[in-house]
């Protein structure tokens with residue numbers, strides 16, 4: 001039976017710029033309420049305290065909490081798929097000079113690498129549930145190798161164990177850090193990265209996930225949809241905010257070194273209508289549940305490192321206080337993320353690719369859900385152009 005249609009008048013009545021407040025589809029993967037963020041019913045504080053990223057990725061992709069045997073199987077599948085093909089490594093090496101010059105940026109390189117993986121994936125054109133799940137696991141497993149090898153190329157170092165994509169005994173989070181640095185991370189760094197991946201894994205119909213669903217809704221394939229998701233995530237109003245937030249803190253620090261204050265920087269930002277990166281959210285108006293969780297872990301690392309690291313959190317505290325007092329706007333998760341990754345020594349341009357390494361789990365779950373119960377996503381527009389006119393006058 002055809003689905004009910006909606007009249008133009010009804011559509012105009014519910015029009016909302018940027019789709020604010022509009023329900024654009026159904027999902028059983030995630031819910032966001034002012035009172036909490038839930039992945040398949042599990043609350044984010046509960047998950048970040050008691051689960052690992054691999055468990056969270058399983059819950060998102062396979063739909064339920066894994067048994068010990070299921071988790072062991074899932075982890076084994078990811079480890080077995082960590083290595084990336086030689087042609088993708090070749091691409092990373094060839095784009096190295098452009099990455100060093102800055103004409104290529106890691107998010108774009110990540111997007112192209114995912115496109116290349118699609119060409120080589122035997123399931124690429126198969127949108128069935130089982131094929132989608134296989135592709136999701138491969139993408140999830142391979143993304144840290146893309147990021148890590150890219151960073152090794154930028155740093156002019158040997159790639160870290162490219163034949164097996166790192167160390168099979170390490171978790172997804174620890175292995176990501178190992179691939180990026182060549183050093184096994186401390187348990188504290190590994191756990192902090194793991195929690196950040198848990199927090200970033202899923203967020204219902206955010207811009208990049210919605211992009212993935214729009215692409216999947218045409219019955220296009222998972223790799224194509226993920227490429228679209230990466231392009232959407234790159235923007236500073238979305239995932240790119242974790243990099244932009246840290247760059248902003250560096251600008252504030254430079255302003256202080258020249259005799260200014262956080263207050264004077266902020267006043268100028270308000271006057272020039274500069275957006276403060278890592279603040280505000282379309283859905284959370286009373287604060288982002290994820291921000292304090294990551295902020296506490298990052299601050300603890302900084303505290304142990306000493307004043308040079310802690311200063312970023314102190315500047316951040318002042319920025320937060322002024323934003324709340326003067327604009328009533330709270331930080332989102334990208335604000336503490338920027339500072340946390342910075343004190344962990346992660347290069348700023350890799351912050352958003354790391355977000356990809358996590359959000360892939362949510363994106364792929366949504367692509368699977370869209371393909372399983374599809375209707376093309378095709379909204380209307382509100383025409384604001386010229387009236388009807390004749391070409392010959």
Ligand SMILES: CC(C)(COP(=O)(O)OP(=O)(O)OC[C@H]1O[C@@H](n2cnc3c(N)ncnc32)[C@H](O)[C@@H]1OP(=O)(O)O)[C@@H](O)C(=O)NCCC(=O)NCCS
Nearest residue numbers: 018236237238241274275276277278279280281282332334
């Ligand atoms: C996240 C974001 C895109 C949400 O956008 P939105 O729901 O369309 O909200 P708006 O941009 O319309 O913001 C509403 C008001 O708050 C202000 N505002 C929102 N976020 C702001 C910020 N980060 N800095 C300064 N002002 C901000 C807007 O200027 C606007 O004020 P106005 O009504 O006087 O014009 C927006 O808050 C933003 O750009 N934040 C910075 C980027 C960021 O951190 N993104 C990561 C999101 S997880």
